[in-house]
Amino acid sequence: MKTVIEASEAVALGVKLSRVKVCPMYPIxxxxxxxxxxxxxxxxxxxxxxxxxxxxxHSAASALIGAILAGSRSFxxxxxxxxxxxxxxxxxxxxxxxPAVMAVANRTVAAPINIWNDHSDSMSARDQGWIQLYVxxxxxxxDTIIQCxxxxxxxxxxxxxxxCLDGFSLSxxxxxxxxxxxxxxxxxxxSFKIEDKLDVKNPKTFGPIGFPDTFMELKxxxxxxxxxxxxxxxKANKDYAKEFGKSYGDGLIELFEMDDAEYAILALxxxxxxxxxxxxxxxxxxxxxxxxxxxxxxxxxxxxxKKATKNLKGLAVLDRHISLGAKGPVFTEINSxxxxxxxxxxxxxxxxxxxxxEHIESVFKDLETGKQSKEWLL
Amino acid sequence: xxxxxxxxxxRGGQGAVTSSQVLAVAAFxxxxxxxxxxxxxxxxxxxxxxxxxxxxxxxIDVRQHVYNPDYVIxxxxxxxxNIDVTKGFEKKGLIIVNSNKTPxxxxxxxxxxxxxxxxxxxxDVIGKPFVNIAALGxxxxxxxxxxxxxxxxxxxxxxxxxxxxxxLNKEACKVVFNKCKEVK
Numbered sequence: 233m234k235t236v237i238e239a240s241e242a243v244a245l246g247v248k249l250s251r252v253k254v255c256p257m258y259p260i261x262x263x264x265x266x267x268x269x270x271x272x273x274x275x276x277x278x279x280x281x282x283x284x285x286x287x288x289x290h291s292a293a294s295a296l297i298g299a300i301l302a303g304s305r306s307f308x309x310x311x312x313x314x315x316x317x318x319x320x321x322x323x324x325x326x327x328x329x330x331p332a333v334m335a336v337a338n339r340t341v342a343a344p345i346n347i348w349n350d351h352s353d354s355m356s357a358r359d360q361g362w363i364q365l366y367v368x369x370x371x372x373x374x375d376t377i378i379q380c381x382x383x384x385x386x387x388x389x390x391x392x393x394x395x396c397l398d399g400f401s402l403s404x405x406x407x408x409x410x411x412x413x414x415x416x417x418x419x420x421x422x423s424f425k426i427e428d429k430l431d432v433k434n435p436k437t438f439g440p441i442g443f444p445d446t447f448m449e450l451k452x453x454x455x456x457x458x459x460x461x462x463x464x465x466x467k468a469n470k471d472y473a474k475e476f477g478k479s480y481g482d483g484l485i486e487l488f489e490m491d492d493a494e495y496a497i498l499a500l501x502x503x504x505x506x507x508x509x510x511x512x513x514x515x516x517x518x519x520x521x522x523x524x525x526x527x528x529x530x531x532x533x534x535x536x537x538k539k540a541t542k543n544l545k546g547l548a549v550l551d552r553h554i555s556l557g558a559k560g561p562v563f564t565e566i567n568s569x570x571x572x573x574x575x576x577x578x579x580x581x582x583x584x585x586x587x588x589x590e591h592i593e594s595v596f597k598d599l600e601t602g603k604q605s606k607e608w609l610l
Numbered sequence: 611x612x613x614x615x616x617x618x619x620x621r622g623g624q625g626a627v628t629s630s631q632v633l634a635v636a637a638f639x640x641x642x643x644x645x646x647x648x649x650x651x652x653x654x655x656x657x658x659x660x661x662x663x664x665x666x667x668x669x670i671d672v673r674q675h676v677y678n679p680d681y682v683i684x685x686x687x688x689x690x691x692n693i694d695v696t697k698g699f700e701k702k703g704l705i706i707v708n709s710n711k712t713p714x715x716x717x718x719x720x721x722x723x724x725x726x727x728x729x730x731x732x733x734d735v736i737g738k739p740f741v742n743i744a745a746l747g748x749x750x751x752x753x754x755x756x757x758x759x760x761x762x763x764x765x766x767x768x769x770x771x772x773x774x775x776x777x778l779n780k781e782a783c784k785v786v787f788n789k790c791k792e793v794k
Contacts, residue, residue, distance in 0.1 A: 236638040236646075238631075347650070401673060406634045406646040408669070502673045509672035588674045 233411045239370040239402045242409050243309070243335045243395075244269035246377025248279045249417045250333075253304040253424075256284040256295035260314035261347050262399035263337035267309060289314040293321035296332045296392075298430075301438055305381065305424035306332055311399055312339035315353040319360070325392045326361025326454065328439050331384035331424075332392040333377065334362075338501070338552075339399040340583045348584020349399040351500065355529075355553040355561050361454055363393040363461055364530040366500040368486075370409045373397055375478050378412070379468040382421055388460040398502045398552075400584065412476050420475050458531040465528055484533035486525040487540055489515055493522030495599035496541070498566065499550040500526050503580065503587045507550075510592040521596055526562065534569045541573045546599040550580045550587070550609070574602070580609040614755055615676045616663040619695050620685035623655040625742030629683070630661035632764045633746055637665040639760035645670050658693055665755060681753055684708060685728075685741050687716060696721060706748050708741050724752055724793050728786055735782040743779040747786035758787050 237245070243266050247255070257267040273279035284299075286292045292308045299306040310318060315336060325332050340350045354364060363383060367376050376395050384393040397403055428436060442450055462484065469483025480486050488508045490496060497507045504525040511521045524540055524547075526533075541547055547570070551560025558564065563577030576598060581587040591609045598604050616633065620626030627648045634646035642665050649660040662676040680703040684695050687709040696718070699705065705723040707716060710730065713723035726748050728741040735744075743765060750756050762780050769776035 234638075236635045236644060400647075400650055404647055404650065405673075406631050406644070408638060408643050505671040505673040512671070586675050588677070589672065 233413070235409055235411060236406055237370065237409050238265060238404060238406050239373050239397055240265035240337070240404070241269050242370040242373040243377055243397065244273065245411060246374040247307050248273050249374070249412060249414060250307075250378050250381050250421055251280075251305065251418070251423065252307045253281050254284065254295070254299035254306040255281055255308060256286045256292040256299065256306070257308050258286050258289050258292045258310070258314060260289070260311050262339055262349075262403045263309045263311040263314075263335065265403065266335055266337070289317040290321060293318040293325065297321070297325060297328065297330060297439075300330045300332060300426065301430045303424070303426050303429045307334070308332070309335040309337065311337045312341050312347075312353050315357070316341055319357065322357055322360040322362060322392075324439065327450070329390040329454075329457075330392060331381070331390055333380040333384055334392070334394045335373075335377065336394050336396045337399040337403040338396050346583040347399075349401045349552070350582045350584070351396070351551075351553040352582075354394060354396045358530055358561060361391065361458075362530065363389075363391050363458070363465075363528070364396060365393065365465070365528055366396045366526065367402070368501055368504050368525060370402070370405065370407045371478065372480060373402075374409060374411060375472060375476065375480075378417055378421055379465075379472055381424070382468045382472075383461060383464050385424060386464045389457050389464050391454070391457055391461065396501070401502045410478075416475055420472065461531050462528075462533060462535075465531075480527055481525070482536055484528040484536045485540060486527055488523040488525070490522035490524065490540060492520055493543075494520040494545045495547075495596060496522045496524050496544055497548045497550060497592065497595055498524040498526060498562070499580075500529065500552065500562065503550055503552065506587060506589060507592050510589050510596070514593075514596060519596070519600075529562070532565055532569070537566065537570055541570050544573050546574045546576070546602065548576045548578060548595045548599055550578050550595070552581045554579050554582070576604040578607060578609050585610070611667050613664060613666040613670065613672075614681070615679045616665070616681040616683065616749070617676050617679035618661045618663075618683045618685065619689050619693065620659050620661070620742065621655075621689065622657045622659050624659070624685050625740070626659045626685055627661045628768070629685070629742040629746060630663045632743060632761070632768050633663045633749070633756065634665075635764035635767060636746070636756045636760040637663070639763045640757055642667060643669050645673075649675060658689055679703065681706070681749065681755075683745055683749060685745055687711070690716060704752060706745070706752060708745060724748075724790070726786065726790055726793055731785050731789065732782050735785055736778045740779070740782075744782035744786045747783035748790050750783075751787040751790035752793075758784065
């Protein structure tokens with residue numbers, strides 16, 4: 233069904249269409265509209281689920297553990313310092329191999345207090361064992377939430393998955409969305425089954441101590457599952473396209489005008505929309521420029537990126553986060569894996585600073601001249 | 611059509627964000643692609659608010675704020691004492707101001723601006739100074755970028771649980787639409 237809705241509502245509808253049963257949520261700007269919409273669906277009897285009004289984000293993440301172990305498909309959403317309060321529980325969910333799905337309406341972290349978008353919250357959790365997918369549009373929100381469950385619950389993966397959408401820059405945007413039908417979603421995403429679950433008749437221990445003689449093997453299993461996730465994310469994207477006619481590159485990265493591109497900008501989320509608009513304009517003037525959108529940051533798709541960048545004369549990475557004392561995390565990883573290409577790193581859009589067509593043009597200009605004129609897009 | 615960008619100026623609580631969203635839904639009913647989003651500050655009742663709508667016949671990629679609007683809609687002219695509503699506005703576009711004064715009296719003589727007393731019409735029709743939806747009638751009438759029929763549908767959807775409110779807003783919208791045909 234075609235409609236115009238807010239991206240937050242697209243997320244909530246994705247959750248409803250995925251037949252999620254338990255939602256422990258603690259609202260925080262700018263993710264608040266997501267629990268509000270889910271509450272509406274439950275109250276109106278459109279969604280058969282339980283909303284748990286927890287006392288903090290730490291409890292929201294903790295309740296996910298219990299809910300999933302009890303056999304329920306579960307969801308939460310958060311932002312910013314609320315995300316940081318979940319931090320202790322994030323590696324427990326991934327270490328226990330629980331396929332939770334969380335929407336992160338990306339917002340910077342205080343101080344100074346600031347409600348607007350950058351990727352400081354989710355990027356800081358890149359080592360916590362969660363799959364991280366970054367989306368660009370409201371359409372992609374509804375499509376990706378459904379895919380997140382497909383990916384997280386795959387036996388070759390069994391890892392929690394977060395879908396990151398830019399706070400305000402996407403979460404509060406109304407735009408055209410074509411909603412998938414419930415029947416087709418049910419066929420794509422069968423009901424959730426967990427092999428080891430809480431069962432009073434068959435008691436088990438979950439999350440016991442891992443001694444030094446087994447701990448590394450368990451971590452290696454998580455790493456192997458992350459590697460498996462590369463193929464599973466690609467397959468989810470491909471299968472989804474077959475059923476619903478919507479796809480996002482190969483699922484890991486999305487390429488725009490890259491076939492014969494000499495220079496490209498690589499970024500995540502909504503910056504890519506503005507970069508595409510500028511690239512289209514420059515193309516009409518004969519410039520061979522393109523855009524690479526990194527959709528999967530964890531797992532990091534080295535092979536897809538190598539293939540996409542191999543003929544480039546120059547690549548610019550725009551990070552919406554900085555690892556203070558080092559550089560932008562995406563730049564750092566690209567630079568270590570794609571060593572044969574000339575890569576410039578930029579810090580952009582922190583704390584809600586708008587990333588403009590003008591910024592994008594200046595970056596393409598840097599690439600063309602082969603000289604990086606600045607590091608911060610202020 | 612090429613991409614069209616609309617900037618709304620209002621005060622917190624006046625419904626500028628709702629205006630931009632209802633306009634987006636209406637444009638969708640006209641078969642267009644659209645985007646509506648607020649420029650959020652820390653919202654307080656009465657504080658200046660900006661909100662934007664983009665309309666195009668093809669999917670919209672760009673996601674920067676609106677800096678060079680084709681249309682500016684000012685819901686409360688008292689904002690103009692502190693805010694330059696013409697910022698980034700190029701002379702070929704149109705500024706619509708809810709006011710009983712003339713564009714010249716408001717210092718907009720150099721621009722393509724139209725004034726219409728939407729507050730008066732809202733008070734007559736709705737009985738309250740709710741101008742955010744009625745102002746869309748002026749936009750439809752003066753710009754031709756959206757149809758009155760699509761606006762009616764979008765208003766019905768927005769206020770679906772409050773049939774009376776939808777009805778009054780549609781009526782105010784229509785009165786403003788027709789009144790604008792007389793504005794020079």
